[in-house]
Structures are given as structure tokens and as C-alpha cells.
Amino acid sequence: MNKHTKVAVLVAPLLAVFGYIASDYFIENDADKNKLITLIPESSCEVLAGGCVLTSGDFKVNVFDKNGSTVVNSTFPLDEAVLFLVNEDNTSTAYPLTQVQSNYYWQTQTPLRELANTSASYKLRLIASIKGGDYISEFETLL
Template sequence: MNKHTRTALMVAPILAVIGYIAADYYEEGLAEEEKVIQLLPVENCDVINQKCILKSGDFEVNIFDKNNFTTVNSTFPLDSATLFLVDENNQSTPYPLGMIQSPYYWHAETDLRKLIGRSGQSYTLRLIANIKGGRYISEFHTYTK
């Protein structure tokens, strides 16, 4: 074995470890870049009857209202979340959601049940969920059945 082969065999593992670490930093940097991703309803949403799922790829958000608290449950931990109730004049009322025991569950007391508590009523909602540099946004209608 000549000296060039011996040197290559000694340097290769070091370069592999350095490459692995560099790739990890690169991927972490991409994950923290600001991006906006749209969440789409899987089916017709009925927040009052706990049947509203928004989805984008592997990320899912379930939105429901129970005892005048509107709750957002996500498949990945959120940094923050805000729900907007949008009236017929396109004026939105923001409700910053607070974390409940873990970053997977967020809620706030809203007037949603008063607005669409009866069958046949509908309302427009907007959601912004933040995960690191990503903002997941959605505008959707909820119909009470």
C-alpha cells in the first residue's frame, strides 16, 4: 500500500463525519427559513360538532369548540397559534391561542358557539399556526350540522 492510499484511508472517516455534521446544519437552516404553507380542509368543517381537520402533507390540525373554548390540536408541536373569526364584512377578530399542558394543544375562549351554535349556520375562520420558521395558514368555512 502506497502512502497516498494510506493517507486517503486515514482522512476518509474524518471527512465523512465532517460531511454528516455539515449536512445536519444545512437541513436545520432550511427548516428555520421563513415559509408560508397553506392548510386545506380534509372535508367540510364542523367546528361545533368536532369534525374539522386541516391538512398539509404530514401536518394535520384538528379544530373544535367545547364549552365556549375553541381548541386547536396539531400533529407537530406549535410555537404559537392564532384563530380569527371573520364576520360578513370581512372584519376579523383575532384570538391568540394559549398552550394547554403541551405544545400540541392550544385554546382560547371565543364567541364561536354563540355565532354558529344552531344547525345550518356557517362562519368563516382563519388560522395561523407557527412552527419554527414556517407559518401554516388557512381560511375556511365551518358549517354546523
């Protein structure tokens, strides 16, 4: 075995380890970049009557009303969540949600129950943030 082969045999494992560490840093850096992902309703949404499940891959969000409070329950912990009620003029009103039991459960007081008397359906928008990724959805709920 000549000296170049010996050097290659000694250096190759070090390069493999350094390459593995460098790829981990690259993937971690890439994960912190902002992403915008769309949530799609699984079926018809009835927030007042039991819930609305929005999905994107393995991530699911359930939106439902409990005694005048709109509750958002997710399969992964959220950093923050905001619910928007959109009227007929396409003007939205933001309702920031607050963490309840853990960062899987968020809620806020909304006038959805009062709006049930004036309309058969209502447009809602949801933005849920997880580590630099924003999950967004716009859906109609049957009141």
C-alpha cells in the same frame, strides 16, 4: 502503494466524517428558516358540531368548540396559534390561543356560538407556528 495513495487512504475517512457533520449543520440551519405551509380541510367543517380536521402531510389540526371555547388540537406540538373570525366585510378579528394541557392543546373564548344565530356559515382563519414554520388555513365552518 505510492505516497499519494497512502495519504488519500488516510484522509478519506476524515473528509467523510467532516462532510457528515457539515451536512448536519446545513440541514439544521435550513430547518430554522421560515416556511409557509397551507392546511387543507379533510371534509366539510363543522366546528360547533364536532370538529374540523385540517391537514398537511402528517400534520393534522382539529378545530372544535367546547362550551364556548374554541379548541385546537394538533398532532405535533405548537409554538403558538391564532384563530381569526372573518365577517362578511372580510374584516378579521384575532383570537390568540393559549396553551391548555400541553403544547398539543390550545384554546380561547370565541363568539362562535352567538354567531350561529345570525348565519349558517362563517369564515375562519388559523395560523399555527412550529419551529419557524407557519401553517395557515382559511375555511368555512357550518354553524
